[in-house]
Amino acid sequence: MTQPDPSLSPLATVSARIAPANGLDILSRQEVARLRDASSGGLHKLLRSCALAVLTQGLVTDDPRAATELYADFEIEVLQQDRGVGLELTHAPAHAFVDGKMIRGINELLFAVVRDIVYVATQVEGGAFELTTSEGITHAVFDILRNARVLRPGVDPSLVVCWGGHSISRYEYDYTKYVGYQLGLRYLDICTGCGPGAMKGPMKGATIAHAKQRRKKNQYIGITEPGIIAAESPNPIVNNLIIMPDIEKRLEAFVRTGHAIIVFPGGVGTAEEILYLLGILLHPENANIPYPLIFTGPSESAAYFEQIDRFLRLALGDDVARHYQIIVDDPTRVAREVVKGIERVRQFRLDNRDAFFFNWAINIDEALQHPFKPTHEAMAALNLHRDQPQHEFAADLRRAFSGIVAGNVKIEGMRAIEQHGPFLIRGDDQIMQALDDLLASFVAQQRMKLPGGSTYVPCYRVIRD
Structure with missing residues (x-):
C-alpha cells in the first residue's frame, strides 16, 4: 500500500541550510549579529516571525500567533559565508520544500525578508533619514523600494494597485481574478498587500493573461509590514516582496509607486x-493631480459599495x-477605464517632468506619514467631528479604522484588547451612527474575520456625542 508523503502533513518539519536563489548582498558582522540577537535591541524575533509567515504560505488564519x-x-540563523549570506533553518514547515529543496519562490521571498529587515534597521531606524520631516519620510520610502529593486526607470506606467479584503466570498474572489485577467491582457502589472483573497485574485488572473500575451517580465508586487505579514502571509504569486517598517510607509509606498x-x-x-x-486626494495641493480610483465588485457586492459611498458622502461631502x-x-470596463486613467497619469508626468516609477509630485500631508499607535488613549482622543478640513477629517477616520485593524x-x-477591553471610538452623532452601521455590516458579512473561524467579538465600541 502506498504510504502518504510525510511532507504533506501540515505540521511536518525539516531542517536545512539554504542559499539565496537570486543572490543577496553580503552582510556585515554587525548586521549578522543583530539578526541573531534575540534581545530587545536585536532583530531575531522580527526575522523569525516574518520568515515563518513566508514559510507558512497557505495557512488560512486571522491570528498572527497561529503559525508561531x-x-x-x-x-x-543567518550565516555569513565567503560567497554571501546563507540561512540555517531548524524545524521549518516541510511544505516549503520539494524533494529536499526549498521552492524557489519561497526562497526568494525569504531572503527578501532578510534584505528589508536589515535595510530598515541599519538605514531607516539607524538615522540615515530625517524621519521628523515629510520629505525625509518620503525619501525613506523611496530608498526602501529602490533597495528592493522594484522601481523600474525607462518603463511606461503600468502598475495597478489592488486593495480589498482577505476575508471575502468565493464569488468576490473569482471576480478579482476576472479583473486581474483583463488587466493582464492589457500588459498591466499588479501590486497588492500580498496576502490572500482580493490580494491574491488579481495576481492569479493577470498571470494567466500575461502567459497568453507571452509577457515575461511581469511584476507581482506585495507590500506589507511586520504587524500584518504574520496574519496575511504572502501569496505564492508575489515575485517582489517588500516589508515596510510601518503601515503609514506601506500606504505611502502604494500611492507613490502605483499608477491607478x-x-x-x-x-x-x-x-x-x-x-x-x-x-491625500482631498488635499488642496493635489487638486489637479490625476489618480484613477475605481471601486468594483460582482453584482452581489453592489450593496457593499453603495454603503461605502453613502458613508463617504456623509462624512466628507458629496x-x-x-x-x-x-x-x-464589469471587469472589461474596469480594465479599460484603468488604461484610460493611466494614460492621463502618463501625460501628466511627462508635462511635469515627474518620474514614471515614483510619484514625487503628489503631496502627502505629514500627519498621514507619522506612525499612529492605536492605544486606548489614542483611539479615544481621535477628532471624529466634521468641523475641520475634509482631508484632515479623512485622516482621523482612517486612524479609527487602523485601530480596529490592529485590534x-x-x-x-x-x-491590548485582551487586557483593557475594546477601543472606545467617540465622535459626531450622525457620523458615529453611520460608522456603527458600517462596521455592523462588516461583521454580518464576515468581513472582519475569515469565515469558519470563531465568532467575531468586536474590538471597538462606538460612542455618539
Whole structure:
C-alpha cells in the first residue's frame, strides 16, 4: 500500500541550510549579529516571525500567533559565508520544500525578508533619514523600494494597485481574478498587500493573461509590514516582496509607486486604505493631480459599495465622489477605464517632468506619514467631528479604522484588547451612527474575520456625542 508523503502533513518539519536563489548582498558582522540577537535591541524575533509567515504560505488564519504556536520549535540563523549570506533553518514547515529543496519562490521571498529587515534597521531606524520631516519620510520610502529593486526607470506606467479584503466570498474572489485577467491582457502589472483573497485574485488572473500575451517580465508586487505579514502571509504569486517598517510607509509606498488603484470588497483594512487615499486626494495641493480610483465588485457586492459611498458622502461631502468611480460586475470596463486613467497619469508626468516609477509630485500631508499607535488613549482622543478640513477629517477616520485593524489581527493590538477591553471610538452623532452601521455590516458579512473561524467579538465600541 502506498504510504502518504510525510511532507504533506501540515505540521511536518525539516531542517536545512539554504542559499539565496537570486543572490543577496553580503552582510556585515554587525548586521549578522543583530539578526541573531534575540534581545530587545536585536532583530531575531522580527526575522523569525516574518520568515515563518513566508514559510507558512497557505495557512488560512486571522491570528498572527497561529503559525508561531504551530511551529514553536522553528528556528532560523543567518550565516555569513565567503560567497554571501546563507540561512540555517531548524524545524521549518516541510511544505516549503520539494524533494529536499526549498521552492524557489519561497526562497526568494525569504531572503527578501532578510534584505528589508536589515535595510530598515541599519538605514531607516539607524538615522540615515530625517524621519521628523515629510520629505525625509518620503525619501525613506523611496530608498526602501529602490533597495528592493522594484522601481523600474525607462518603463511606461503600468502598475495597478489592488486593495480589498482577505476575508471575502468565493464569488468576490473569482471576480478579482476576472479583473486581474483583463488587466493582464492589457500588459498591466499588479501590486497588492500580498496576502490572500482580493490580494491574491488579481495576481492569479493577470498571470494567466500575461502567459497568453507571452509577457515575461511581469511584476507581482506585495507590500506589507511586520504587524500584518504574520496574519496575511504572502501569496505564492508575489515575485517582489517588500516589508515596510510601518503601515503609514506601506500606504505611502502604494500611492507613490502605483499608477491607478482598484478597490475590491473588503473590511476595515480596505476602508482604512480608501480613507488614506482620499485624505491625500482631498488635499488642496493635489487638486489637479490625476489618480484613477475605481471601486468594483460582482453584482452581489453592489450593496457593499453603495454603503461605502453613502458613508463617504456623509462624512466628507458629496464632492468626494468625484475622486472615484464605482463599476459593478464589469471587469472589461474596469480594465479599460484603468488604461484610460493611466494614460492621463502618463501625460501628466511627462508635462511635469515627474518620474514614471515614483510619484514625487503628489503631496502627502505629514500627519498621514507619522506612525499612529492605536492605544486606548489614542483611539479615544481621535477628532471624529466634521468641523475641520475634509482631508484632515479623512485622516482621523482612517486612524479609527487602523485601530480596529490592529485590534483584529495585530499581536500588540489583540493583546491590548485582551487586557483593557475594546477601543472606545467617540465622535459626531450622525457620523458615529453611520460608522456603527458600517462596521455592523462588516461583521454580518464576515468581513472582519475569515469565515469558519470563531465568532467575531468586536474590538471597538462606538460612542455618539
